[in-house]
Amino acid sequence: MIRDASAVVWKEAHELMAGAGRGKYTPFILVAIYGVFIPLQAGKKWVDSYETIFLGLIISVFMVLSIVADTFAGERERHTLETLLASRLSDRSILVGKMATVVIYAWGLTLASLIIGLFAVNLSAGGGTFLMYPASRAIAVVVMSLLMAILASGVGVLVSLRASTVRQAQQQLTIGWVAITFALAFGFKGLSPQSRTHLLHWFNSLSLVRLTVGVVVILILLDLFVLVVDAFEFQRARLILD
Amino acid sequence: MSCIAIQTSGLSRSFGAVHAVDDVSLQVPTGTIFGFLGPNGSGKTTTIRLLLGLLEPDRGSATVLGFDTRKDADSIRQRTGALLEHAGLYERLSAEDNLEFYARVWQMPASTRQERVKELLTHLGLWERRSEQVGTWSRGMKQKLAVARTMLHRPDLIFLDEPTAGLDPVASAALRQDLTSLADKEGVTVFLTTHNLPEAEAVCDQVGVIRQGRLLAVDTPSGLRDHAGGRKVEVAGSGFNPEVLSELRQRPEVADAAAQNGNLIISLQGDEPVAPLVRLLVESGCEIEEVRKGAASLEAAFLALMEREA
Numbered sequence: 001m002i003r004d005a006s007a008v009v010w011k012e013a014h015e016l017m018a019g020a021g022r023g024k025y026t027p028f029i030l031v032a033i034y035g036v037f038i039p040l041q042a043g044k045k046w047v048d049s050y051e052t053i054f055l056g057l058i059i060s061v062f063m064v065l066s067i068v069a070d071t072f073a074g075e076r077e078r079h080t081l082e083t084l085l086a087s088r089l090s091d092r093s094i095l096v097g098k099m100a101t102v103v104i105y106a107w108g109l110t111l112a113s114l115i116i117g118l119f120a121v122n123l124s125a126g127g128g129t130f131l132m133y134p135a136s137r138a139i140a141v142v143v144m145s146l147l148m149a150i151l152a153s154g155v156g157v158l159v160s161l162r163a164s165t166v167r168q169a170q171q172q173l174t175i176g177w178v179a180i181t182f183a184l185a186f187g188f189k190g191l192s193p194q195s196r197t198h199l200l201h202w203f204n205s206l207s208l209v210r211l212t213v214g215v216v217v218i219l220i221l222l223d224l225f226v227l228v229v230d231a232f233e234f235q236r237a238r239l240i241l242d
Numbered sequence: 243m244s245c246i247a248i249q250t251s252g253l254s255r256s257f258g259a260v261h262a263v264d265d266v267s268l269q270v271p272t273g274t275i276f277g278f279l280g281p282n283g284s285g286k287t288t289t290i291r292l293l294l295g296l297l298e299p300d301r302g303s304a305t306v307l308g309f310d311t312r313k314d315a316d317s318i319r320q321r322t323g324a325l326l327e328h329a330g331l332y333e334r335l336s337a338e339d340n341l342e343f344y345a346r347v348w349q350m351p352a353s354t355r356q357e358r359v360k361e362l363l364t365h366l367g368l369w370e371r372r373s374e375q376v377g378t379w380s381r382g383m384k385q386k387l388a389v390a391r392t393m394l395h396r397p398d399l400i401f402l403d404e405p406t407a408g409l410d411p412v413a414s415a416a417l418r419q420d421l422t423s424l425a426d427k428e429g430v431t432v433f434l435t436t437h438n439l440p441e442a443e444a445v446c447d448q449v450g451v452i453r454q455g456r457l458l459a460v461d462t463p464s465g466l467r468d469h470a471g472g473r474k475v476e477v478a479g480s481g482f483n484p485e486v487l488s489e490l491r492q493r494p495e496v497a498d499a500a501a502q503n504g505n506l507i508i509s510l511q512g513d514e515p516v517a518p519l520v521r522l523l524v525e526s527g528c529e530i531e532e533v534r535k536g537a538a539s540l541e542a543a544f545l546a547l548m549e550r551e552a
Contacts, residue, residue, distance in 0.1 A: 014335055078333065
């Protein structure tokens with residue numbers, strides 16, 4: 001299966017590199033924003049703040065959202081899906097190949113943004129000493145951004161499987177993402193001041209290690225759930241009829 | 243290898259109230275070209291999808307290359323190549339990359355796949371343009387590339403849905419030649435759907451006619467022509483008045499006689515000679531310039547079947 005999935009990755013990567021119109025420049029724009037602009041704004045505190053970890057997760061999701069809609073909806077829209085399904089590739093190798101491309105792309109660009117951000121901060125605010133992410137934070141952001149990319153690509157593939165066009169898939173994913181962001185923000189604001197203080201106090205009392213382990217466990221469980229649903233939903237006959 | 247490449251028995255598939263494929267039973271011998279003819283929406287594409295195991299039948303069964311389409315669809319797709327309703331090419335990729343991808347899918351070794359890609363692209367006159375994005379190509383060039391993709395891994399069976407659509411006459415003739423050669427020399431079975439009846443007549447060993455999901459007839463092209471009315475004689479000249487036509491129709495070897503565009507068309511029954519009819523026409527005062535003998539075309543046979551079942 002690995003050989004088959006890598007054939008799909010090869011094709012997806014070549015299509016990404018061939019690009020279409022302005023889409024070709026999207027990764028450069030995203031890396032410029034997350035890897036240069038935001039770190040320069042943050043200055044020295046970029047390397048040892050919680051926000052860097054949080055931003056790493058956000059970047060990986062944005063990177064996924066920029067391409068995941070195209071995975072199946074794009075094949076359907078360009079009438080290449082049926083030919084792909086008529087090939088010898090198994091359902092699983094197609095699914096794994098498509099998701100692996102999205103995850104490698106998103107996670108790779110997230111890591112690139114963080115590395116470029118480190119250099120940008122050192123150039124602007126290093127003051128002669130080399131600023132570095134603390135090891136615990138570096139590990140946390142590397143692991144969590146990978147798991148977040150897998151989760152986002154799993155959800156994105158589910159949407160892309162059902163959407164008839166790339167645009168429709170993109171709209172559904174954007175609306176979903178905005179809805180989750182607003183729900184979290186307003187949910188927190190909707191809490192009583194006492195509860196908010198309590199929650200923040202509890203949050204601050206957690207060590208980075210405990211927090212990281214907790215988030216990682218939750219993300220792994222969510223990833224597994226979404227991957228199982230993806231595997232169940234990916235059925236040749238249903239895709240042909242759609 | 244079995245001598246039957248495709249065998250279906252009562253194969254049926256409905257979408258809601260629409261019977262897309264209805265009780266289709268047929269056999270396609272190995273190493274032959276089978277033409278599947280039918281109007282738009284008659285069930286040709288659904289039949290191919292069923293045979294490839296992309297859809298499951300509601301009733302009936304099918305075996306392709308000895309594999310059951312319900313249980314061993316992966317084995318079928320491993321050994322077949324398919325050009326479906328759409329060319330299915332990645333338009334952002336070059337021609338070479340399109341073939342390279344499918345060569346990787348079929349796990350061809352690196353050295354073989356480069357040779358094979360070059361061989362096919364050169365054969366189809368596309369090698370010089372191999373690095374161009376396929377999206378910039380004409381429909382005919384894309385169709386050629388899609389046909390090349392189906393042959394890439396040297397499958398035992400090829401499904402071709404309207405393969406010559408968009409091809410110029412020279413390219414169509416070359417493809418027909420290729421298909422005949424594949425079947426004759428390499429023993430490849432070709433399952434071809436087409437609206438182009440002269441093409442089916444030229445290349446197919448057997449044809450099946452489908453309408454509204456039902457298989458109306460399966461026969462050789464000449465067998466179908468015979469069903470449609472046998473031999474015809476076209477007489478160019480003048481003086482084909484109603485009395486002459488009436489006299490001709492009374493002859494036992496004549497099925498029908500009619501004037502069309504100033505010429506006389508006589509449909510014959512059996513293998514009786516034409517000379518006595520020509521003598522009769524001359525004796526009746528007709529001026530005869532030319533007599534052409536021929537058979538009903540496959541197109542006439544197809545149309546006759548369609549009318550009969552309408």
